[in-house]
Amino acid sequence: MIEIKNLHATVDGKEILKGINLTIRPGEVHAIMGPNGSGKSTLSYVLAGREGYEITKGSVVYFGQDLLAMEPEERAAAGVFLAFQYPVEIPGVANTTFLKSALNAIRKQRGEQELDAMQFLKLVREKTKSLNMTDEMLKRAVNVGFSGGEKKRNETLQMAVLQPRFAILDETDSGLDIDALKIVAEGVNALRSPERAMLVITHYQRLLDYIVPDYVHVLAHGKIQRSGGKELALELEKNGYAEFGVNEAA
């Protein structure tokens, strides 16, 4: 489904990604773990198409297409979804308005019928319930005044409504207490399916207790240093990233 080959990327002339190789097939959940500054967030932004990153080498093929040549909104329409580490506030725009605009923009790009207000409301109500969100949260402006937990639930709601084929979860556990983490993880797990792949980016093993990955990769110094099964996460929890030349205690 997605094949990342020897991906190099720089920001302001500084090389952050130094040759990433990663293949993800439908239905798989991959976790990328790594210390701060290892390039985790850069990888997620490069895959989603954020400006400001220069790809100096390598390729990303997504369902046979050159992902790096696509605009961010084209990637979204093709099913790429990024759950943001820091969801962005959009004052004055109601959450439902935003979601409906997004869903219909994607449907339109795919040549599908846009949903009318009634159809949309029905869909969104279903999804909110399972995430323990209130209707009141739907009416509020996008992420404005949301707590950390509410923001992450809101990201999960967007994912549930947009039904991506490839979801990147960037530090979804940051800023969450354990109860909020459980709710978000449940929401994410409900979206696991044989057609959908996920890339879970995290610093800590904790999240992976709830979203159990099929594969774990350690990212450090802009490269995947080691890959393994879910037990690799536990090992990292115990030994830290020291093995990869990173001293986080400093």
Added chain:
Amino acid sequence: MAATTETVEQVRAVTEQKYKYGFTTDIESDVAPKGLNEDTVRFISAKKEEPEWLLEWRLKAFRAWQEMEEPHHWAKLSYPPIDYQDAHYYAAPKMKARPKSLDEVDPELLKTYEKLGIPLREQEILAGVEGSEGRSPAVAVDAVFDSVSVATTFKAKLEEMGIIFCAISEAVHKCPELVQKYLGSVVPYTDNFYATLNSAVFTDGSFVYIPKGVRCPMELSTYFRINQANTGQFERTLIIADEGAYVSYLEGCTAPQRDENQLHAAVVELVTLDDAQIKYSTVQNWYPGNEEGVGGIYNFVTKRGACRGKNSKISWTQVETGSAITWKYPSCILQGDNSVGEFYSVAITNNLQQADTGTKMIHIGKNTRSTIVSKGISAGRAQQTYRGLVKILPKAEGARNHTQCDSLLIGDQCGAHTVPYIESRNRTARIEHEATTAKISEDQLFYCRQRGLSEEDAVSLIVNGFCKEVLKELPMEFAVEAQKLVGISLEGSVG
């Protein structure tokens, strides 16, 4: 809000057309010779078959105007001098006499208004009402084409309630005592350069009188259209809400696309007596000129309301997206005790547009309150200034004002300026002023695009959110149009 939800689709639907109102209508016109002198004033007055007092008033204004200087020094606007002799001051579609009904109106004119989407024919309006589930009230329309009012709809129905809604030139004959009493009572003929010019040469406009205790059951609307080349448009609107009356009035404007600048210098006067309320909404979309700043309307307008009676209220809501230059400060004189003034404004300037706009709230009576919410959006190489005065006079015990002034910048070549003037001469007054300036952030744009929105739709969504506090003040019929405009006006401002 349901209307906001539709924004993105609407914007997309209209993105192909840049300024879709830029067409001209091929119609035979009665045009005054170019130039401005006492004879021009007499010509206009004669065309309108005006009474002597009105001609005298015009002439006094004209003489005063000759002594005045164009206000060039204080507004943050720059444009070449205007040659006031190089324009026609009167243009009217040729008609044998004032049409008795719509059937007598030139079909070309009706076609124009149809193109503009104005439901001139009452049947169409009625059809529209049924379609909107009976929730929205009907709209009565007065249409002003170049210098004259061509048709007013729903007149008969309104007349049953004692409401007068007609062209001001008609009101001069129909209810001269009202016109004579109130014309120039809020904006005197000596007020300022453009208002004085308007007083001398105004051609038509709308007149509204709502009698005591009557709540006008439908939105009243005027649609202004400049068609003729080299003409100025000088319309004059006068709205009076008698004791306990209420009216909501809408004003829309468009003009053809032309390379030369055209002058629009209107005057609007509002009067509310005890417990009366006027809600005045404008969606101004005059031709803004092209991307290089060629052509476009100079919109130099004086709008002022007087809350004469106690507990009365005047509310201005404006969405200003058009015009090459906007110079406009809809104001409230809060004379009556407990009277309320409101000003809600969205101004968008793109490319080389300039706007110097804001309001004046003059607190005279006790416990008078005013609210100002101004949202300015500047893109391209445009310059925009909010200029607002809050003045509390000595007798205005307990007066309160809250001002909120937000600017949003798109790109790095535009400017936003905020110039508040505050004068308080009463110790009990409370005045609050909040101001913010922000840019559309990369984060917001990327977030929207990652969710599937194109860059232009993202900008439109973010800007509509920014303006929401103001847009929600508009009547439903206008809110949708205004949201579309927000999107269109900012086309090409990013990327």
